[in-house]
Amino acid sequence: MNDNLDYNSEFISQLAEASPTPGGGGAAGMAGMLAAALARMVAGLSLGRRKYEAHHPELGEILKQAEQIQADFEQSIQDDAHVYKRVITVLSHQNDKNEKATTQAIEDALIGAAQVPLGVIQLSGQLVELAERLIEIGLEHARADAAAAIFLAQGVCRTSLINIKANMREVTDAKLKTSWVNKATRIVKKVNETADRVEEKLSAELSMPRSDSRQKRRRRKRS
Numbered sequence: 001m002n003d004n005l006d007y008n009s010e011f012i013s014q015l016a017e018a019s020p021t022p023g024g025g026g027a028a029g030m031a032g033m034l035a036a037a038l039a040r041m042v043a044g045l046s047l048g049r050r051k052y053e054a055h056h057p058e059l060g061e062i063l064k065q066a067e068q069i070q071a072d073f074e075q076s077i078q079d080d081a082h083v084y085k086r087v088i089t090v091l092s093h094q095n096d097k098n099e100k101a102t103t104q105a106i107e108d109a110l111i112g113a114a115q116v117p118l119g120v121i122q123l124s125g126q127l128v129e130l131a132e133r134l135i136e137i138g139l140e141h142a143r144a145d146a147a148a149a150i151f152l153a154q155g156v157c158r159t160s161l162i163n164i165k166a167n168m169r170e171v172t173d174a175k176l177k178t179s180w181v182n183k184a185t186r187i188v189k190k191v192n193e194t195a196d197r198v199e200e201k202l203s204a205e206l207s208m209p210r211s212d213s214r215q216k217r218r219r220r221k222r223s
Helices: 009-016 024-047 050-091 099-137 140-168 174-206 210-222
Strands: none
Touching (some): 009 024, 024 050, 099 140, 140 174
């Protein structure tokens, strides 16, 4: 256990500055990293227990996937800052003589800026599926941590959906705009449903005394 935690204070300090980057997209990426790290923790704790030995192969695969998702979230922070800086640069040249080329450049930049949060939403959807599975097969005492991963990812999804809509607002390609917003909305809806289901299930179980909860699980196993 490390008692000298950094908490990534450098990123938080940068986020608090009066500067457009990092912004909401970067914060979403950081929250996604935290969610993925929680999933890794639960999978790792479960792998160390004989009680969950039957699920070790699946837990190992979940751990591997969560590691990759965390790395992808981290990359999204850099990508988000890069594409937004590109938008700012292109917008600063709106008064150039070649209006048609400038308009196309702005559209391309906005589409690029929307593509990053779309990818973040897809990562969040994948992570939520892993975390829900961890609640089913992972360490019982860490179920709340797996649920926390889901709730964090839910916030990431909602933040990213707003960012997609904001970036696509001025895009003239209506077909692309509708396709991306609908794709993102479907994932967010599924994540919201999972979060509600998990919250209802765990709230009911955790409100019972431990002895009652164990008896209930034994009855489920026998039936």
